[in-house]
Amino acid sequence: MDSINIKGLEVFAHHGVYREENVLGQKFVVDVSMQVSTQEAGRSDDIRKSVNYGSVCDGIQKVMKNRNYKLIETVAEEIADMILLTYDDVRGVNVTVKKPWAPVMVHVDTVSVSISRKKHTAYLGLGSNIGDRESYLDMAIDELNKDKYTKVTRVSDFIETEPYGGVEQDDFLNGCLEIETLRTPEELLRLVNGIEKAAGRERLIHWGPRTLDIDILLYDDVVYDSEDLHIPHVEMHKREFVLEPLSMIAGYKRHPLLGKTISELRAGLDKQ
Numbered sequence: 325m326d327s328i329n330i331k332g333l334e335v336f337a338h339h340g341v342y343r344e345e346n347v348l349g350q351k352f353v354v355d356v357s358m359q360v361s362t363q364e365a366g367r368s369d370d371i372r373k374s375v376n377y378g379s380v381c382d383g384i385q386k387v388m389k390n391r392n393y394k395l396i397e398t399v400a401e402e403i404a405d406m407i408l409l410t411y412d413d414v415r416g417v418n419v420t421v422k423k424p425w426a427p428v429m430v431h432v433d434t435v436s437v438s439i440s441r442k443k444h445t446a447y448l449g450l451g452s453n454i455g456d457r458e459s460y461l462d463m464a465i466d467e468l469n470k471d472k473y474t475k476v477t478r479v480s481d482f483i484e485t486e487p488y489g490g491v492e493q494d495d496f497l498n499g500c501l502e503i504e505t506l507r508t509p510e511e512l513l514r515l516v517n518g519i520e521k522a523a524g525r526e527r528l529i530h531w532g533p534r535t536l537d538i539d540i541l542l543y544d545d546v547v548y549d550s551e552d553l554h555i556p557h558v559e560m561h562k563r564e565f566v567l568e569p570l571s572m573i574a575g576y577k578r579h580p581l582l583g584k585t586i587s588e589l590r591a592g593l594d595k596q
């Protein structure tokens with residue numbers, strides 16, 4: 325990936341843990357590197373095909389002057405969010421925020437924080453078999469889009485499926501989504517759990533009836549395991565009700581552990 329870089333942007337602002345920093349203010353120096361393909365702009369010589377570094381500098385000034393933060397960590401995070409949320413073509417950013425005049429009692433050239441943030445692509449599985457099933461799946465899409473850090477980018481057809489897993493219950497409506505998100509996997513889990521809760525989801529029977537179930541199937545090519553979260557979803561490759569809608573929007577996507585594409589995994593189910 326190419327990059328567009330801003331080095332040494334000076335902004336006078338009032339961030340800091342100490343009161344004198346908030347009152348007097350000081351100089352901050354910002355470096356930004358944006359991962360963006362510049363080839364189309366380079367071939368056409370057209371600014372509309374690129375990211376205008378002047379407007380990025382304005383945006384950084386606004387972030388740093390509109391509010392005061394205690395930590396340069398927060399300043400860096402806010403700058404990264406602003407850039408990733410404003411410029412669709414920017415896939416990732418590195419941001420460094422330096423304080424050359426930091427009030428410490430020893431000589432330092434600068435103190436600084438550097439962060440790297442990027443847009444993540446994740447795939448979610450949706451299911452409902454209580455009430456107005458289609459409305460619950462639509463609600464999931466609306467609520468995900470309401471989240472500042474998340475955008476639904478593709479939606480599969482919703483398909484009627486028989487219950488899988490041995491519990492006698494009504495048929496499901498299932499679908500899959502592709503999302504773009506700045507959230508970490510754990511943040512995304514909290515977001516989807518909150519949406520399930522808002523849909524009146526109760527956990528009474530394992531694999532039992534539900535108004536709305538949202539599973540995180542894939543998140544970039546990440547393999548992640550914690551007490552509460554396993555990515556890729558541990559059952560996804562066995563489930564026709566996941567693989568059929570997922571193959572509509574990401575048939576080419578390769579499962580990071582099994583090494584097969586979603587379409588191949590689905591074809592494999594037919595043979596069993």
Ligand SMILES: Nc1ncnc2c1ncn2[C@@H]1O[C@H](COP(=O)(O)OP(=O)(O)OP(=O)(O)O)[C@@H](O)[C@H]1O
Pocket residue numbers: 513517527530531532537538539540541552553554555556557558559
């Ligand atoms: N990839 C994942 N996506 C969503 N939840 C997950 C994932 N991995 C682990 N979990 C955990 O599973 C817990 C139980 O989820 P839930 O009650 O929706 O299970 P289920 O829908 O009955 O079964 P399944 O997840 O096999 O479809 C969640 O609270 C969450 O902590």
Ligand SMILES: Nc1nc2c(c(=O)[nH]1)N=C(CO)CN2
Pocket residue numbers: 450451452485486487488489496498531532537565
């Ligand atoms: N057809 C179908 N069967 C299921 C489903 C589901 O979404 N669709 N979800 C389950 C647990 O998450 C258990 N069984």
